[in-house]
Amino acid sequence: MTKPITLKDIARETGVHVSTVSRALDNDSRHFLTPEVVERVRKAADEMGYRRNRMASSLRTKKTMTIGLLIPDITNTLFPPIVRGLERVLEEAGYASIIVNTDDLADRESRLINVLLERGVDGIVDAAASQDEARLKIVEKQGLPIVTVNRQVGNSSIPSVVNDDTEGVRLALHHLYEAGHRKIAHIAGPQKLSTSIARLEAFNSETKKLGLDLPTSAMAMSAHFDEDEGQRCTGELLDQDWKCTAILCANDRLALGAIAEIRRRGLSCPEDISVTGFNDIPFLDLIPPGLTTIRVQQEAIGRLAAELLLKMIKDKTATVPRTTILPVQLIERGSVAPPRIR
Amino acid sequence: MTKPITLKDIARETGVHVSTVSRALDNDSRHFLTPEVVERVRKAADEMGYRRNRMASSLRTKKTMTIGLLIPDITNTLFPPIVRGLERVLEEAGYASIIVNTDDLADRESRLINVLLERGVDGIVDAAASQDEARLKIVEKQGLPIVTVNRQVGNSSIPSVVNDDTEGVRLALHHLYEAGHRKIAHIAGPQKLSTSIARLEAFNSETKKLGLDLPTSAMAMSAHFDEDEGQRCTGELLDQDWKCTAILCANDRLALGAIAEIRRRGLSCPEDISVTGFNDIPFLDLIPPGLTTIRVQQEAIGRLAAELLLKMIKDKTATVPRTTILPVQLIERGSVAPPRIR
DNA sequence: TTGAAAGCGCTAACAA
DNA sequence: TTGTTAGCGCTTTCAA
Numbered sequence: 001m002t003k004p005i006t007l008k009d010i011a012r013e014t015g016v017h018v019s020t021v022s023r024a025l026d027n028d029s030r031h032f033l034t035p036e037v038v039e040r041v042r043k044a045a046d047e048m049g050y051r052r053n054r055m056a057s058s059l060r061t062k063k064t065m066t067i068g069l070l071i072p073d074i075t076n077t078l079f080p081p082i083v084r085g086l087e088r089v090l091e092e093a094g095y096a097s098i099i100v101n102t103d104d105l106a107d108r109e110s111r112l113i114n115v116l117l118e119r120g121v122d123g124i125v126d127a128a129a130s131q132d133e134a135r136l137k138i139v140e141k142q143g144l145p146i147v148t149v150n151r152q153v154g155n156s157s158i159p160s161v162v163n164d165d166t167e168g169v170r171l172a173l174h175h176l177y178e179a180g181h182r183k184i185a186h187i188a189g190p191q192k193l194s195t196s197i198a199r200l201e202a203f204n205s206e207t208k209k210l211g212l213d214l215p216t217s218a219m220a221m222s223a224h225f226d227e228d229e230g231q232r233c234t235g236e237l238l239d240q241d242w243k244c245t246a247i248l249c250a251n252d253r254l255a256l257g258a259i260a261e262i263r264r265r266g267l268s269c270p271e272d273i274s275v276t277g278f279n280d281i282p283f284l285d286l287i288p289p290g291l292t293t294i295r296v297q298q299e300a301i302g303r304l305a306a307e308l309l310l311k312m313i314k315d316k317t318a319t320v321p322r323t324t325i326l327p328v329q330l331i332e333r334g335s336v337a338p339p340r341i342r
Numbered sequence: 343m344t345k346p347i348t349l350k351d352i353a354r355e356t357g358v359h360v361s362t363v364s365r366a367l368d369n370d371s372r373h374f375l376t377p378e379v380v381e382r383v384r385k386a387a388d389e390m391g392y393r394r395n396r397m398a399s400s401l402r403t404k405k406t407m408t409i410g411l412l413i414p415d416i417t418n419t420l421f422p423p424i425v426r427g428l429e430r431v432l433e434e435a436g437y438a439s440i441i442v443n444t445d446d447l448a449d450r451e452s453r454l455i456n457v458l459l460e461r462g463v464d465g466i467v468d469a470a471a472s473q474d475e476a477r478l479k480i481v482e483k484q485g486l487p488i489v490t491v492n493r494q495v496g497n498s499s500i501p502s503v504v505n506d507d508t509e510g511v512r513l514a515l516h517h518l519y520e521a522g523h524r525k526i527a528h529i530a531g532p533q534k535l536s537t538s539i540a541r542l543e544a545f546n547s548e549t550k551k552l553g554l555d556l557p558t559s560a561m562a563m564s565a566h567f568d569e570d571e572g573q574r575c576t577g578e579l580l581d582q583d584w585k586c587t588a589i590l591c592a593n594d595r596l597a598l599g600a601i602a603e604i605r606r607r608g609l610s611c612p613e614d615i616s617v618t619g620f621n622d623i624p625f626l627d628l629i630p631p632g633l634t635t636i637r638v639q640q641e642a643i644g645r646l647a648a649e650l651l652l653k654m655i656k657d658k659t660a661t662v663p664r665t666t667i668l669p670v671q672l673i674e675r676g677s678v679a680p681p682r683i684r
Numbered sequence: 685t686t687g688a689a690a691g692c693g694c695t696a697a698c699a700a
Numbered sequence: 701t702t703g704t705t706a707g708c709g710c711t712t713t714c715a716a
Contacts, residue, residue: 002483006693017703022695029696032701054460055406056693058397059708066440066461074425077624080417087443096457098408098438101429115438118396119408141344256628282419286598286629348709359687364711371711374685398709401692 005050014044021045025052058120067309068116069097072104072128077281078298082127082149085302093310095122102128104193110135117142123309129153129160131192145312149305150298151194152323159312161305161324165195168294168328169202169248172276175292175330176246177210180338181274185218185244187233187254189225199250199278215242222254230257231264238265245273245339252277252284255291259335270337280331290333297326347392356386363387367394400462409651410458411439412470414446419623420640424469424491427644435652437464444470446535452477459484465651471495471502473534487654491647492640493536494665501654503647503666507537510636510670511544511590514618517634517672518588519552522680523616527560527586529575529596531567541592541620557584564596572599573606580607587615587681594619594626597633601677612679622673632675639668 007025011018016037023029024041044050058064067090071079083099090097098119100112109128113135116124123145126136133153139146140158152160176184186203189196200219207214217240220233230253237244238261249255255277259269269275269289277284277293284291304324311318349367353360358379365371366383400406409432413421425441432439440461442454451470455477458466465487468478475495481488482500494502518526528545531538542561549556559582562575572595579586580603591597597619601611611617611631619626619635626633646666653660 002485004484004693007695008693018693019695019704020702022693023702026695034701037701051456051460053401053462053693055397055400055462056708057695059395059401059693059710060695062708064397074416075422077419080422083416083441084443091442096440096442096461099425099441100433100438101426114393118393119438120395120397142346143344283625283629287625288630346709349711350709360709361688361711362686364709365686368711376685379685395709398692399711401694401709402711404692 004053005045005048006053007050010041010045010048010050013048014041016041025050062120063122064120065094066096066098066119066121068113068119068121068124069099070102070109070112070116070124070126070128071099073101074099078150078279079127081298082302082305085299085304086125086306087302088299089303089306089310095310104128104130106130106132106135113139117144123147123313125149125305125309127151129158129194131194131197133158143316145309145316147305147308147312147320149301153194157322159308159320159322159324161301161308161326162195163296163301164325164328165198166202168278168296169199170206171328171330172248172278172292172294173203173206173210175332176248176274176276176336177212179246179274179336181246182212183218183242183244183339184212184214184246184248185220185237187220187222187230187237187247187249187258189222189250189254191221196250203248217242218244222250225251226253227257227260230254231261232257234258234261238262238267246336247273247275249275249277252279252281252291252293255293255335256287259289259291270335272340274336274339276336285333289335292333292336293331295329295331297328300326346395347387347390348395349392352383352387352390352392355390356383358383367392404462405464406462407436408438408440408461408463410455410461410463410466411441412444412451412454412458412466412468413441414470415443416441420492420621421469423640424644424647427641427646428467428648429644430641431645431648431652437652446470446472448472448474448477455481459486465489465655467491467647467651469493471500471536473536473539475500485658487651487658489647489650489654489662491643495536499664501650501662501664501666503643503650503668504537505638505643506667506670507540508544510620510638511541512548513670513672514590514620514634514636515545515548515552517674518590518616518618518678519554521588521616521678523588524554525560525584525586525588525681526554526556527562527579527589529562529564529572529579529589529591529600531564531592531596533563538592545590559584560586564592567593568595569599569602572596573603574599576600576603580604580609588678589615589617591617591619594621594623594633594635597635597677598629601631601633612677614682616678616681618678627675631677634675634678635673637671637673639670642668 007018024038102109126148129148133156148160188200222229280295349360444451468490471490471493475498490502530542564571622637
């Protein structure tokens, strides 16, 4: 129960003024001092077990060396890699991060942004951005650097680092097309998320380019990115008269649900119906028939976002790219086969 | 780019002293004031968009309303549920959390504890505890509340919230025994972690109680909790003269590796060799043959740890249970069958 | 019930 | 090169 050592304590011990101690301990100002003093102070600080009180220094410098990270849900395997990527570069630069889970709930988002603001974060990385940018405008108005990752906010000017959703859908679609599929359905994600919107749009425009004439009922709308919704939407798709031979899903969990529903109906994937996913979450290779999917670079997204944010923090007037798009990759496994002739 | 409103601003606006404003905004002191003043101040604060500067208040009160969370690796699916459980109860109580990843590296652990200490966290939840308690002693000596979760530190007095590792092993072992297995091997986890140690000890004592006479080579030691090590250890087990009919693995990922290696050798699970895991990570039900495992309550662990920590923060002299053990549950799937008669 | 004043620990002008 | 001084925004005695 020893109480923390302060600069004052070290000053008393070494016989110099606190400001001298402060300078000796600050790498940017130590060169103002004689090496002997610096040495003496540092040694004393070390021996006394000094630890800088960042609250106090933040109060003076207006920098907390902390950034805020908004994510929808840390238990969703999509996000931890982003967190790691972020922390890798932030930690290096001396920043810590406060992570909050919004559950994709608007009121939670507002409340949690406030939590971050109260704690004086130097910047925000938003992996939980909704399409409503009102809340983020508040942040921008404070002059606080912010970047969204994985998702973008409508047509706002907030910089974002995202996956190439369009290319991913194109890749999956062409893969199905080349396997011989013409009647391809799409299970879209929740339309309040930019990723879902982008993927649905890509699906529409690419199928058109391919000359596929799909009924509107070829698109099923999921309410959540989960297995249950994948299952429900697949049911919808299979119940109608128009019969698809393949389902391109907006993410892996929807695809897993799709495969489950296909099986439940006594059909099989890929023999009766081919399925593709998006994201390439862990363990997909172990789950039969092996989901063919689009691999995204989540950790890279985190790293790039951190670098962008750091740049914005260092120079508030820095010009940063409005959108950084990361390449995606088709991962072929067992869930796609030529359509059955029928 | 508006700069933050301070108490001073509100004081000027409402014509009262800053200390009055402070009191009006503090639920514990507002009753000293006339309701009219409170009302007037609060209204002004609201309209002006006041947001408390927690750095400043922390400096005075020595409370940051922030707790630190040490985890080995957020991308390991075992930990996010703990984080959620923690945050659920901490957020409720007005606390935010700083999460750091130690990668189970001793020097990172020290450095990151220091990061948390510099930021003046009010308490620490350590889900990355190693067996070396030296680093945590520093924390305790500061009088800073700390609790370990999932793991315990040797025979220290630091409170912990853990799963019932012993019971879990007993459950899995008896399940195998009842299926007819007598030659049961164990793939142990890294012996620097308390969970691994506890599970290995339980394996030893329970097999003894059951009267199984196992050679020491029935125990393979993994260096990491991952698939590769599971595979390597299984190779070791299968290469020797003593032939096991079942492998009890210290966690699910080791078990997944074990199954892979069994298959690679042209054998099959559970027909030739039965396998059990520990933790019940997501998607296990979708991976054939369906790993029989022990389900642990990670989110509950997080919640309980948070409640414990809060109690310790509120009352530094509070007596808290040294160990809180959560019940575990056997989840039967397809990876266990009677041994082949041979 | 409100105000005045001090100070948390630190940094940064300014002075010497 | 070092010391002096002021003050970041807040809370909390003490006094009125």
